[in-house]
Amino acid sequence: ELKVEQNPLFLSMQEGKNYTIYCNYSTTSDRLYWYRQDPGKSLESLFVLLSNGAVKQEGRLMASLDTKARLSTLHITAAVHDLSATYFCAVDRVKNTGNQFYFGTGTSLTVIP
Amino acid sequence: DVKVTQSSRYLVKRTGEKVFLECVQDMDHENMFWYRQDPGLGLRLIYFSYDVKMKEKGDIPEGYSVSREKKERFSLILESASTNQTSMYLCASRYLGYQPQHFGDGTRLSIL
Numbered sequence: 001e002l003k004v005e006q007n008p009l010f011l012s013m014q015e016g017k018n019y020t021i022y023c024n025y026s027t028t029s030d031r032l033y034w035y036r037q038d039p040g041k042s043l044e045s046l047f048v049l050l051s052n053g054a055v056k057q058e059g060r061l062m063a064s065l066d067t068k069a070r071l072s073t074l075h076i077t078a079a080v081h082d083l084s085a086t087y088f089c090a091v092d093r094v095k096n097t098g099n100q101f102y103f104g105t106g107t108s109l110t111v112i113p
Numbered sequence: 114d115v116k117v118t119q120s121s122r123y124l125v126k127r128t129g130e131k132v133f134l135e136c137v138q139d140m141d142h143e144n145m146f147w148y149r150q151d152p153g154l155g156l157r158l159i160y161f162s163y164d165v166k167m168k169e170k171g172d173i174p175e176g177y178s179v180s181r182e183k184k185e186r187f188s189l190i191l192e193s194a195s196t197n198q199t200s201m202y203l204c205a206s207r208y209l210g211y212q213p214q215h216f217g218d219g220t221r222l223s224i225l
Contacts, residue, residue, distance in 0.1 A: 041218070042217060043205075043216040101214065106155050
């Protein structure tokens with residue numbers, strides 16, 4: 001069974017600081033997805049990383065993928081309160097019948113003014 | 114704009130009832146998914162469908178069934194609801210290939 005682990009599970013950080021969320025997965029996958037979930041809301045796609053060495057950036061968030069280490073990182077630069085949310089990574093496994101997705105447990109980020 | 118609509122935001126049912134959760138997408142997506150989300154456990158896949166009338170079990174299918182009679186609609190059925198099925202249920206859809214999933218707003222289901 002493919003397992004996806006995120007750490008930390010909870011993160012409280014001050015505005016203006018930098019931090020990194022880690023996502024490890026247990027078996028080979030070349031595609032990794034990052035989502036954001038605001039309280040009481042659904043998941044919103046942030047990044048799709050399709051190959052080893054892929055890097056995507058949007059505003060203060062940057063995601064990278066190392067398929068050999070089975071590791072993705074989500075780096076937060078100069079955090080602001082609006083980034084407070086839960087962040088999920090997910091990998092997919094191709095089956096004959098379509099792709100099945102496996103999600104991490106999520107990282108709950110709180111940015112303190 | 115992409116739209117995945119779940120029929121109810123909040124639902125309260127009684128133990129033993131048959132419960133239907135409906136999901137409709139307007140993007141002509143081939144794949145549709147049902148997850149449940151519980152604190153500390155992330156999202157767990159219940160069932161997914163790769164085409165009309167086709168379905169495949171996810172990681173936790175016990176106590177659930179699904180129906181996909183039309184491409185745009187994917188229904189989750191709790192055959193005989195139990196209290197351990199109290200949860201947030203999320204529907205998602207996507208095209209084939211490497212596209213991300215698009216999620217509905219979720220249904221918070223309470224079984225009393």
